[in-house]
Amino acid sequence: MKRDVVNLEPGVDQPAPLAPVTEDARYIGASVPRGGIERLTQGLGQYVDDLELPRMAHVAYWRSPVAHMRIRKIHADAARAVAGVLLVADGHDLAKVCKPWVAVLGHLAGMKSAPQYPLAVERACWQGEPVVAVVAETRAQAEDALQLISVDWEALTAITNMETALDPSTPLIHP
Amino acid sequence: MADLYPIRVTVNGETHQCSVQPRTHLADFLRETLGLKGSHLGCEHGVCGACTVELNGHMVRGCLTLAVQADGGTVNTIEGVSRAGVIRDLQQAFVQRNALQCGFCTPGMLMAAKELIEQRPDASRAEVREWISGNYCRCTGYHAIVDAICEVLQHRRAATVRTEASA
């Protein structure tokens, strides 16, 4: 791999690279080419956005605009009527088919997160937390329908200081 | 609202007649309708350069061009340009200098570098850096990419000098 001479300036002669310490084969200092690199320079990679699966749908989310809110009511009828929309789901719908996950740490026994649902249930606890999922045949249709979602919500106190969060008087985000 | 608009566009040498929604941008048309996944979407508002393709001989942002604007035109993507062999030296330099890690920015970088080498064959390193400042890379830190382009500029210049000298 040709990386001995760097900071090239076209038209300017570069100093000869230093001679290697040894010609013996070895691992340290060896250049290992990235697997598949030729294919990637030809636009033949496959990234997540490139995947096309049979009957694949697209989802767009209504996300909480604030760090802490109580979800009062979700108005989804107009979104459901948009062409191409397959499903509009909220946290309660998904909780019926998907248990929350609890994060644990292998090296700190007993340490675990609050149960985390794929869509917020009752309250959203971080800015951007997904609240409503709009699923449609195309991304554009999902975004069209997303515009018609409206959510009645009530802002709650945001807890933003790690140290005062430990005070008994500070409300618990995850009781 | 009328649904579809007919277009006729030559992509990588092949002419297609399609009906598209006016709102479909060129990058989505290439990726979704023609299955040419090599041009990527990074930001969809023109700043990252991952969607860079060639339209009627100039590089443009695929996300800021509508498919209907390519009607009657000619598009070349990284796939076509690769197959035509016209950036072989650039691609080899990228490989040899490890100018990509994940490779997501690479098609856009190569399309931009191609136009630089055509339009500014005498570019300095500073000019190369300015030229590709419209293509973002999150992996490499850019130096290897700039080195690869400078190496190709150098070689092409030397080849021109040799050709002129022997003429």
Next chain:
Amino acid sequence: MKAAAFDYVKPRSLDQVISLLQEHGDDARLLAGGQSLLASLNMRLSEPRLLVDITGLDALRGISVQGGMLRIGALATHTEIEGSPLIAQAAPLLAAAAPHIAHRAIRNAGTWGGSIAHADPAAEWPACLLALGGTVVARGPKGERRIAADDFFQGLYATALEADEVLVAAEIPLATAENWFAFDELARRRGDYAIVGMAITGRRRGGVLADTRIVLMGVDSTPLRARRTEALLNGKTVDAAIAATAAASLRAEIEPLPDLTNSPGTKRHLAGVLLQRLLTRACA
């Protein structure tokens, strides 16, 4: 992010364009290069029902001298302006400003007329047109009219164009040997919108300045002329002391608006920095 749905039409005549504007009003938007419009559509900041593509109108292309003025058609791209030998000679300010516009891929598509009609206060062409004392040529149902740059930019993204008018060209006086100019932008990264940008033009005879026009980008809702500082410079020969005085005058004269990342104080300070640099560079 995908744009909301819209219809599209590509008329063959300017009259057709004008009658579409009359028919659809605010529901229609003109599409030239689309480098600002399509970005805002993709982010759903704007949802017109109809795009009227004017790139089929060849009469709106071209860069030429007509009637003693440099006439640049609305559809001239930034790249065409950047590479035009005529502009390098007759309006070198534009040749200096062009490389600052976004990046090459944007410049290949974006247009002179689109930038001026969109009237972003941080954009290069509105400021340059104002600095050069240029003229917008507009066509509407009542025919053609000319609007001086000083009267054209009226507010944020607001111009003197009527809803049923199309900007067909903008004209610039030809540069003479006495004309001097300066241009620069301060931005965090190459191609970003300017935190502060500046275009200066004027005449200089024996080192003495006259007809100075100083236009700032990115400090107000429109490109901004600093008239008090212009008047201060007229009749003077620039040296280090005058440049410093002018910078102080500029800082006192302007009331910059903040943007998402820069306070009025930052812009005020940088405006003075730019003026001092440009005066020193040009008159050294």
